[in-house]
Amino acid sequence: MKLYLYGIIDSSDQIKESIYGLEGAGVYNIPYYNIGAVVSEINQPIQGVTESNVLEHEAVVEKLMKDFTVLPVRFQTAIDGRDNLLSMVQSYYKDFKDNLERLYNKFEFGIKVIWPADKIKENIVKVLKTNKQKMSDASASKRFMKERFEKYKIDKEFQTKANKFIKVMDIFFSRFATGKKVGKLKTENLLIDAVYLVEKAKENNFREAFEHIKSTHPGFKYLFSGPWPPYNFVVLSPKSGLLQNAEQADIFDKVIRCQSLAGAESI
Amino acid sequence: MIANEIVETDSPEEFAEEIQKSQNALPPKIDANPKNVEKGLAKLVLTLIELIRKLLERQAMKRVEAGSLSDEEVERVGETLMKLESKMEELKEIFGLKSEELNLNLGPLGDLM
């Protein structure tokens, strides 16, 4: 019997609320010692990523989040049979337990900030034009150097300005967070793409900090999301059997692939 | 749908655009398929050469900024950098690789370049 997995919770109790997941199937908890794996039974082969099944999956995880600490499981993870499921939970019990304790009563919030990169660069160019330093453009090589240098100066100032804003904002948000991952300038316009781990008790302070930044930096655009289950803050040790979080798995896989490229036969 | 209540923004389309751009910008994983191993190797090698070229260029710019290059040195460094760049373009063409493909995703460390 195929069991579609939504998350690992810090309880061995049955779920009181009636929750329905993929294929409209009932969602229930398979306990293991003092934790549990929340599943529903699926019959069809998994169809692939569609808007509706993704949102159905997420809706289940969010309902669980109201009553339990949830370690959300990646979309489209299904396990063949209860025995296999229990073996899996057994082999990762310590990791699951550690994460559930560490993440108890904490939620993830996402903050994204867009800034007007083009306008910022225009202003930088204006300021730099007033600079007295002029480079020679007497030859092709010199023109190349001049052009590259101008680009270099613009980029450097652009990065400096970005870092200034990011630092100010991050300091404000971090005050009420116990964890964070801050992505900087993923695109020219996407100044900040960050997630913060915030204790329930500090949620209002955190939201206020966000509102404060919004009001003191009106030229930017803002996106605030959450509370989410702690997708970005689950940490699983690679040594613990097979279970790896996505990032650790990525490094592991790159090593494998580099070695296979180099003709190595085993790790 | 609960999810609809937890994302708040005054500029949904701009964020949708930037999010997609940031995801598309991720360099593809190196393909370990034996048929494509040669291309995979070329990608790896050219990525590293490109990294070195960019570092050299950045070093040169720092020296221009510091004013520590003579007129003649600017000329020579400029010529060298130009040649390096055109050589890279040649190599990219030979292996059918685009600039965006010459990058490595180092997981939590971000992209190489």
Added chain:
Amino acid sequence: MNSVMTKSKNVTLLEVLDRVLDKGVVISGDMVISVAGVDLIYLGLRALLSSVETMEKLRGSTFPA
């Protein structure tokens, strides 16, 4: 997989996708039926390496070299 992501202009969906497809608890192994967003070559190597360990663990014996 990527068709949903590239076609959608819905920022909420993009936020959800970014989390559920790539983050959280990721399991590999021969008892897992399918994993989202992972091409077969990528999964094959991992599953191969990890399935040997799984078998050893579940059956309590050393896999012959």
